[in-house]
Amino acid sequence: MSAALSAADDLATLSLAEAADALARGEVTSLALTEACLARIRRHDKALNSVIWLDEAAALEAAGAADRRRARGEALGPLHGIPMAHKDMYYQAGKPCSCGSAIRRDFRPAYTATVISRLEAAGALTMGGLNMAEFAQNPTGHNRHFGDCQNPWAQGRITGGSSSGSGVAVAAGFSFMALGSDTGGSIRLPASACGVTGLKPTQTRISRHGVMPLSFSCDNVGPLTRTARDCARVMAVLAGHDPKDPTSAREPVPDYEAALDGDLRGLRVGVPQEWFLEEVDADVLRAFEMSLGVLRGRGATVVPVRLAMMRExxxxxAIVSRTEAASIHANWMRDRPGDxxxxxxxxxxxxxxxxxTYYLxxxxxxxxxxxxxxxAAFGAVDLLATPAIPCALPSLAETDIDGGDPAALQRFAAVSRNTRPFNYLGLPAISIPCGFDDRGAPVGLQLxxxxxxxxxxxxAADAFQRDTDWHSLRPKLA
Amino acid sequence: MDEIFIAEAGATARRWSGIDIPNETARQMAADLLKLIADFEALRGGLGFEDEPADFEAALRDCKEPG
Incomplete structure (x- = not known):
């Protein structure tokens, strides 16, 4: 093992790709990686509150088994021996799955989500379930039942939601990757707020079988990781048609990691002239404009672009996901609204x-x-660039609707202003760290x-990360 | 807030879904539907006779990168 990989803390803060490559070279064991993650969770999660449940014994047993398979020279998957924890809404047969709610606090599904099965078939092991907004229904991460997650970078600020625990766990070195879900920004918002990388794929790209629903039409499964390369490695495992989810696309899955060549020459990046930059705070705008310079430095052409259909x-x-969510929750809204x-x-x-008629x-x-x-957009450019969260990251108190502040509702909505449009449109979008706001919280660039x-x-995200180190910074934990 | 509209929204939810207005936040959110109605009014006439939800999957394929 190299000197750089000697300390347990260092092990837990490697990127997923670095950890997987070190495993493949025999420089580290799955047991050591898993113990490093668990040790950090024990030490720091009392303050961060990102974990809902943890099965340490099962994780350590799976890690030991992974190491024995490697020692026997068996054929191994690309994520072999990598410990992970996921938003607590992915069904695993017989394991807890609270959905961040009181109503499902004791729910244990009878079957396993396709994405969990795919990760495990690729060799990943699951340590537990992560905190989240109740039923994935807010962009801030507030949770009355399990307590609010704390931002590891900025005490008292929101973590972003709804995949709050996923953002925190990846940022804090608790998990090398965490699945989130994104119906209006719930992967990209915690990625932005916690300084990690989060990808919402194209609608239909990844199976949703065995995943708690919020909105049939706008739900997406996707990864939160430390780097774009990590995302690419995980997407190779997650993407593709699933017979158990007839809505999943049959489009071929490209070699995502092979596409990461760092070369953006000829790439046209558009800065929208409508909506996305109309209510941006100055410190966020500063980080965003510096990011455009980085993309230019890699060979991209950055131009303004006019958008069409934004009013539509x-x-x-605004109507699709809220109506579908209302339908899904009707029984509980009738029988136990107080829960x-x-x-x-x-x-x-x-x-x-x-x-x-409106819904249809x-x-x-x-x-x-x-x-x-x-x-209109892609006739002129290849990618759109915007800030992921246009405002400086608000505090938990400033966005606590249940606290009675009438302005909280507006701040709450402002957080997801730039992510929501891409859910109705079904387009893929990533958030990568690109700086900090004036109060020390991360800022995300959305592509x-x-x-x-x-x-x-x-x-493009990987090329950006070749010339910046925002994704390599780690929060100092208490 | 438009109390008449909120009462109407509450009556609709009660009659069609058996669900009562649960709290003050729900009343505020229901009031926001007035803006949504206005936004829909502004788009009236856009829905084509042949438009239907399944077209979205076809649109995803049609709008892919060329090649």
Whole structure:
């Protein structure tokens, strides 16, 4: 083992790709990686509150078994021996799956999500379930039932949600990768707020079988990792059609990691002239503009781009997920409304007053709106660049709707302003760390591409990370 | 807040779904539907006779990168 890999703390803060490569070279064991992650969780999670449940014994047993298989020279998958924990909404037969809620606190599903099965088939092992917004229904990470996650970079600020624990666990060195889910920004927001990399793939790119639903039409599964390369390695395992999820796409899965060549010559990056930069705080804008310079330095051309159909995107997008969520939760809203946090039942409620004709109009316009948007945007550029969260990261108190501050609702909505449009459009989008705001919280750069252009999105993100070190910085934990 | 509208929204939820307004946040959120209605009004006439939800998957494929 190299000197750089000698300390347990160092092991836990390697990128996933570095850890997997060190395992393959025999420089480290899965047991050592798993023990390093568990030790950091024991030491630091009382303050961060990112873990809902942990099965240490099973994780250590699986790590030992992984090491024995490697020692026997068996054929191994690309994630062999890598310990992970995921947002607590991925079904694993017989294991807890709270969905961040009181209602499902004791739920143990009878079957396993396809994405968990794929990760395990690739050799990954699962340590536990991570904190999240209740039923994945807020962009801040507030959780009345399990307690709020704490931002490891900035005490008292939001972690972003709904995949709050996933962002924290990856940032804090508890997990080399964590699955999140994204219906309005729930992967990209915690990635931005916690200074990690998070990819929302194209709608239909990854199976949702065995994943807690929020919105049939807008839910996406995706990874939070430390680097774009990590994302690419994991996406190779996750992406692809699943017969158990008939909505999953049959599009071929490219070699994502092979696309990471660092060369952005000829790439056209568009800065939207509508919506995305209309309400940006100065410190966030500063980090964003510096990021554009980095992309230019790698050979990209950065140009302003006019968007089409934004009014349609925002209006129709506002209705689809809220109506579907209301439908999914109707039984519990009838029978036990008091078991939801007030801001969750409050957000669900309007969905019961929306006419079905509005909902179907919003769904039926989705194809034409995507075509119109893509023609205008991607006729001119290959990628769109925006800040992931346009405002300086607010505090938990400033966005606590249940606390009674009327302004909290507006701050709450401002957080997901730039991520929501890409869910209605179904486009792939990544958030990568690109600096810090004036109060010391991370800022994220969002890059979005055409449908199924995950390779190009990750290529640009990886190129950016070759010339910056924001993704390599680690928070100092108490 | 428009109390009449909120009462109407509450009556709709009660009649069609058997769900009561759970709290003050729900009342505020229900009031926000007025803006949504106005936004929908501004888009009236856009829905084509042949438009339907399944077209979205076709649009994803159609809008891929060329080649």
């Amino acid at each position: 995107v925002l209006t129709y997008g 939801f946090a007030a801001h969750i039942s409050g957000r669900l409620f309007p969905g019961y007053a929306v006419p079905a 109009e919003a769904l039926s316009r989705r194809g034409p709106v995507l075509r119109g948007f893509a023609r 979005a591409g055409r449908p199924f252009a995950e390779a190009r999105v990750m290529q």
